[in-house]
Amino acid sequence: MKTIYILWLRQIKRYARSKSRLVGSLAQPLLFLLALGYGFGPVFQKAGQGDYLEFLAPGIIGMTIIFTSIFSGMELIWDRQFGFLKETMAAPVSRLNIMIGRTLGGATVATLQGLIVFIIAMIAGFRPLNYWQIPAAVLIMLGIAVLFTALGTAIASQLEDMQGFQLIINFLVMPLFFLSGALFPLQGLPSGLAVVTKLDPLSYGIDALRILLINVGTFGLWPDVTVLVVVTVAFVALGSYFFSKIQI
Amino acid sequence: MDIIKVNGLTKKFKDFTAVDRISFAVPAGEIFAFLGPNGAGKSTTIKMLTTLLRPTEGKIELNGFDTVRQSAEVRHSFSIVFQDPSLDDELTAFENMEFHGVLYGLDKTLRRQRIKELLAFVELTDRQSSLVKTFSGGMKRRLEIARGLLHHPKILFLDEPTLGLDPQTRNHMWSYLQTLNQREGITVFFTTHYMEEAQRVARRIAIIDHGKIVASGTSEELTKKTSTATLEEAFLSLTGHVIRDEEVGHLDHMRMRRRAWTGRR
Numbered sequence: 417m418k419t420i421y422i423l424w425l426r427q428i429k430r431y432a433r434s435k436s437r438l439v440g441s442l443a444q445p446l447l448f449l450l451a452l453g454y455g456f457g458p459v460f461q462k463a464g465q466g467d468y469l470e471f472l473a474p475g476i477i478g479m480t481i482i483f484t485s486i487f488s489g490m491e492l493i494w495d496r497q498f499g500f501l502k503e504t505m506a507a508p509v510s511r512l513n514i515m516i517g518r519t520l521g522g523a524t525v526a527t528l529q530g531l532i533v534f535i536i537a538m539i540a541g542f543r544p545l546n547y548w549q550i551p552a553a554v555l556i557m558l559g560i561a562v563l564f565t566a567l568g569t570a571i572a573s574q575l576e577d578m579q580g581f582q583l584i585i586n587f588l589v590m591p592l593f594f595l596s597g598a599l600f601p602l603q604g605l606p607s608g609l610a611v612v613t614k615l616d617p618l619s620y621g622i623d624a625l626r627i628l629l630i631n632v633g634t635f636g637l638w639p640d641v642t643v644l645v646v647v648t649v650a651f652v653a654l655g656s657y658f659f660s661k662i663q664i
Numbered sequence: 665m666d667i668i669k670v671n672g673l674t675k676k677f678k679d680f681t682a683v684d685r686i687s688f689a690v691p692a693g694e695i696f697a698f699l700g701p702n703g704a705g706k707s708t709t710i711k712m713l714t715t716l717l718r719p720t721e722g723k724i725e726l727n728g729f730d731t732v733r734q735s736a737e738v739r740h741s742f743s744i745v746f747q748d749p750s751l752d753d754e755l756t757a758f759e760n761m762e763f764h765g766v767l768y769g770l771d772k773t774l775r776r777q778r779i780k781e782l783l784a785f786v787e788l789t790d791r792q793s794s795l796v797k798t799f800s801g802g803m804k805r806r807l808e809i810a811r812g813l814l815h816h817p818k819i820l821f822l823d824e825p826t827l828g829l830d831p832q833t834r835n836h837m838w839s840y841l842q843t844l845n846q847r848e849g850i851t852v853f854f855t856t857h858y859m860e861e862a863q864r865v866a867r868r869i870a871i872i873d874h875g876k877i878v879a880s881g882t883s884e885e886l887t888k889k890t891s892t893a894t895l896e897e898a899f900l901s902l903t904g905h906v907i908r909d910e911e912v913g914h915l916d917h918m919r920m921r922r923r924a925w926t927g928r929r
Contacts, residue, residue: 418766419766419767422763422766422767426752426755426763429754429755429759430752430754430755433754433795434754494918497748497915497918498748498749498750498918498922499750499751499752499753500750500751500752500755500760500763501750502746502748502750503750503751503764503767503811504767505716506714506715506716506739506744507739507764507767507768508735508736508737508739508740508767508768508769509767577917577918577921578918578921579917663716663717664711664716664717
């Protein structure tokens, strides 16, 4: 559908044109990767867990994806008042197509960011064990991206201004990231924390990435993929529903 | 033939009635102004006319189509230029036009040709490959008008089209709109606070207050009815001289934030 394509294209063009935003958004993942990767490396190694940088890299890729996805979903709040989105609301196109186009566009951008972080990680010393599983890993990255872009869209459709944005970032996205096993292994956790990590969709995404890239995992690849698919479908449905209810 | 027909239009938000059973009609090819104090119900009305909001009661017919039941056909018949620009700042003028063309189902050759014509009409041809964020407020407005005309709408809705623009741009804008109206018979429906403009440009005017149409007619009819000399005086005599303090809504916050982020322009 042409509508989906141009909305997707629009997100890509916007991304490619803002060099400063692109570079700026890579600073945090880079910092985490280098500071924590090299910082905790010795401790992790001593604990018999192996190379921390290797363990961390998929986690940081996941971090980039979740943040970029949620941001692009939340951009909706701005867009619908001052941007292109408002004009699409009065156009003879279905809201569903608009939402799908935007979500796919945002997810593609988040995946591209994830790939850039992947390359940076490789420059920092990360070596995936199975190069031929990288395409599958990219699919997982896309899946995580679609999931969280849809979530961002669902949330943003309910918010009328940017005030709620801070709350969402600090009370939803940060916990989702920190409690997902991006930074620490999921085995042997105290039971309370273990339960929370099992409820976090990002945990399954990052676990899948780890399985594909470094052969280390907790839940198993197929359970991971199943959870991702189910939650993604649910969030896309949720996002579409709330998006269709937006009133300018 | 009346191209806009509104009958008993009402909008209620929980316990507040924003628009209370208004009825009016606009014949094809007319320039019609919709005036009212802050909070009168103008924006709500225009949103209902442009299918962005569902009426609680009443019927709106645009170009023969019912806005609620035939919203897709209706949307091909009109265009709206909002008070806040709805352009994509990080795309070029050409790209903004192109996207609109795709959304309205125009095929490529026709689209490209129309874009060229319209950019020339609003005198933005030399800036077609510039990013819209480099445009001034007036230029953005002109681009939005050009964009809105891409699909040959029968009706052009404008919400405060000249707000914040300098006199030269305002003059130019009205001259574009009048040219379009005379040359192609496009019906123009706009809201404004600038009375001299409404008086100069519109054939008929409706004044809305507290969700009801208080008076309507030509500028002469309104001034005669209120025994005043100008439309502005007629308006004030019908709606009162008291300042209406509005409640600051989320939209005002957004606008302030936007000014803070994008700077003066």
